[in-house]
Amino acid sequence: xxxxxxxxxxxxxxxxxxxxxxxxxxxxxxxxxxxxxxxxxxxxxxxxxxxxxxxxxxxxxxxxxxxxxxxxx
Numbered sequence: 001x002x003x004x005x006x007x008x009x010x011x012x013x014x015x016x017x018x019x020x021x022x023x024x025x026x027x028x029x030x031x032x033x034x035x036x037x038x039x040x041x042x043x044x045x046x047x048x049x050x051x052x053x054x055x056x057x058x059x060x061x062x063x064x065x066x067x068x069x070x071x072x073x
Contacts, residue, residue, distance in 0.1 A: 007044075008054070009045050010052065010053055011051065011053075015028075015031050015040075018062065019031075023066075041060070
């Protein structure tokens with residue numbers, strides 16, 4: 001019998017921390033605005049008004065946005 005690894009969800013705070021690890025500076029406020037403007041991936045879960053994303057979702061978004069940030073500088 002195999003056991004499934006539980007899925008970990010991350011909020012805006014962790015989203016910002018992962019971005020910082022990739023050299024991208026986003027505040028939780030900026031990411032909240034992006035979420036409201038549908039510029040972030042659709043959250044996998046919502047707990048009340050708090051959104052949750054998987055690490056894969058965050059990583060994929062950071063890969064897409066990183067080249068754009070590089071062109072802006």
